[in-house]
Amino acid sequence: MNQKFKEYFGISRQEYRGFIVLFILLGLIYAAPYIYERFFFKPLEIKIENIKPALSQIDSYKNIVDDNQEEFHKPVLFKFNPNHLPVEDWIKLGLSEKQALSIKKYEAKGGKFYKKEDVKKMYAISPVMYQRLEPYIDIPENKTKPYNTYEKKEAHPKKTLVIVDVNNADSLQLLNIKGIGPAFASRIIKYRNRLGGFIRKEQLMEVYGLDSVKYAQIENQILIDKEKITPININTAEFADIKRFPYLSYKQMNAIIAYRKQHGAYKSITDLNKIHILNPEIISKIAPYIQL
Structure with missing residues (x-):
């Protein structure tokens, strides 16, 4: 048992000497700062008499800088016009x-x-x-202008009341109607082309955006020339000729053409009553545009 203990924990004489030297070195390293401070370090003694000249120079420099800054920022007041002042x-x-x-x-x-x-x-x-x-x-x-005033600039020249035939007028002529701008002029012409012309003034209210208020504003400035209507000949027209017409649906247009092909040419407008999907109201609306 003792033999095994010595094998694991026993040290040689040489190893024992090495430990001693190591402990001595560690002790010296630990004690070095205290030894240096005790025997070798001499604190620096500062005498106020020695630094007074330097302090006086610093104070003088600070006063000079402060004086210069005060002089630099000190305003120079004079009468001036703030407009375009450099x-x-x-x-x-x-x-x-x-x-x-x-x-x-x-x-x-x-x-x-x-x-x-x-x-x-x-x-x-x-x-x-x-x-x-x-x-x-x-x-x-x-050189001043009245404060908070401005010159009013009209977006459009003031229009005088004129009478315009909407079936003959181009877009520029429609602009002469007070209350009609470029957008409405363009819409009126497009709808007029779909109809083939207006037969009464009230049809203008069918134009997109032109309500009863706008119509009341322009009613006295327009006239309708019914002679300028472009009629539809239902005895020769094909679907492509009438598909633009706003008062008929595609189904009603096809029915008009199919009836003609099956029964022959229309003799009068009353023949349209024989087409069951056309009611009297629709026939009354399209009658002015029908040509036999």
Whole structure:
């Protein structure tokens, strides 16, 4: 048992000496800072008499800098017109370069000072600064415009009341009707082409967007020439000829053509009553446009 213990935990004489040396070195390393501070370190002694000259020089320099800064920022007040005032003059008045440039940007975008209070509205001008500048602001009266006024510009020339035949007029002539602009003029012509012409004024209310209010506005400025109607010959027309017509559905158009092909040409408008999907109201609406 003792033999095995010695094999695992026993050390030689040489190893024992090595441990001793190692412990000594560790002790020296640990004690080195205390030894240095005790026997070798000498604290630096600073005497106030030695640094007084340097402190006086620093104070003198600080006073010089402060004096220069105060003189640099000290405003030079003079009478001025804020409109198109150079950046340098704004700086002389006490503004920073950044503040002066913000005012110039305002002018570059079309801004203008019409009266003293306009200067106060600038973000770059504080209330205190405005109080200081206000007595020196000089805006010549002969160069100002009345404040908050503008010249009214009409979007369209004023129209005089005229009478226009909507079945003959082109888009430019329709624009002479007071209340009709380019959009309505274009819609009226498109719908007129689909119909083949207007037979009564009230049909204008079938144009998209032209309600009873707009119709009342233009009613006295229009007339209808029924002679300009383009009729539909139902004895020769094919589907392509009548598909644009707004009063008939595709099914009703096909029925009119199919009846003709089956029973022969129409003798009168009353023959349309024989087509069961055409009621009297529809026939009454399309009758003025039918040609036999």
